[in-house]
Amino acid sequence: MRVVFMGTPDFAVPALSELVASGHDVAAVYTQPPRPRGRGHKLRPSPVGELAADYGLEVRTPETMKAPSEVEALAALEPDVAIVVAYGQILPQAILDLPEHGCLNIHASLLPRWRGAAPIQRAIMAGDKVTGVQIMQMEAGLDTGPILLSETVPIAEDETYQSLHDKLAPIGAGLLPRTLAALERGGIAPTPQSEDGVTYAKKITPEDAKIDWEKPAHEVDCQIRGLSPFPGAYTEFGNIRMKLLMSKLGGTGAGAPGTVTGADEHGLAVTCGDGNEVLITRVQRSGKAAQPAAEFLRGTKIDPGTVLS
Missing domain, CATH: 3.40.50.170 (Formyl transferase, N-terminal domain)
Structure with missing residues (x-):
């Protein structure tokens, strides 16, 4: 043809x-x-x-x-x-x-x-x-x-x-x-x-990329994976913005939505709106290369109890 x-x-x-x-x-x-x-x-x-x-x-x-x-x-x-x-x-x-x-x-x-x-x-x-x-x-x-x-x-x-x-x-x-x-x-x-x-x-907009930790863990996990690697779902703490590029469902969380319950070699565990956790396993800080969350945490201290926005 x-x-x-x-x-x-x-x-x-x-x-x-x-x-x-x-x-x-x-x-x-x-x-x-x-x-x-x-x-x-x-x-x-x-x-x-x-x-x-x-x-x-x-x-x-x-x-x-x-x-x-x-x-x-x-x-x-x-x-x-x-x-x-x-x-x-x-x-x-x-x-x-x-x-x-x-x-x-x-x-x-x-x-x-x-x-x-x-x-x-x-x-x-x-x-x-x-x-x-x-x-x-x-x-x-x-x-x-x-x-x-x-x-x-x-x-x-x-x-x-x-x-x-x-x-x-x-x-x-x-x-x-x-x-x-x-x-x-x-x-x-x-x-x-x-x-x-x-x-x-609908076309992906910047508003789609901002994580709302009030949402259930399943929705947050799907948002992170659905936007990875581009444009990348993101969250902030202090003056640091980081893209979250890979995640999976974790266990039962603690604290308000957005509360970090664990930050170790397994990744970054965050409580969501339904009381369950999302475990973040790959991240990217603004201006930096993507890296495993465990490696990121060795250079960026995030204490349990920190609330992400």
Whole structure:
């Protein structure tokens, strides 16, 4: 098939690799323009842009796909299908209608649960036990299109955003060749999404990252893991802010919510609103590298009875 690929972050990289490896004709790769990244905040291409350049593919970085000139430029490529993976732009109807087989999206949830921008984080933060990857036929609504292919993935008790991201990305990539082969031979029937169970995975904001120790231990643990390593759930004591990057449920706590009940080689135990503890095992102080909590505590003294805010 003649394919146009649209994607930007690391999550989209395996999908582009799979398309190239499976022999499809990638006519062009659309990705977000270079942004400041890394130390020094120098302009760098997106992860997808870097990979596409390595493959010698044509890379296009329009600020918007809504301009008539961009619709015309895409039409000139005569694509059979467009593959969209976390591209970062809303596509106008003229683009969605252009390829013969439409625009297909790799979405990291089991729709209609977690439509929207942050399905991986929100699934963990909500304490979901399962999630998945689906190939969806795109339409004008937000992740409302029918499903072509799907795979379910369990969410482990110690799952983080990063670990689940790294599981789902190659699974989604692996579904692509099967989907495209079925489309070519007309052997796949889109399945409309259910009208029941719709939830929205809103974009992660700074407010989502601040820990509220009044919440039950289970919710705090899910928040920490769902936002690890980025942006990182955080708490403060004194003038020190620290990101909490890994945790697990502990025993019964003591004191008011936010009270440190233990600070030793096992980690940092903190009482939550339901009287149970969360044990913090990996932290990152502002401006410093992430490290095991036990190592952090050797350089930063936190006495039992300290109340985190």
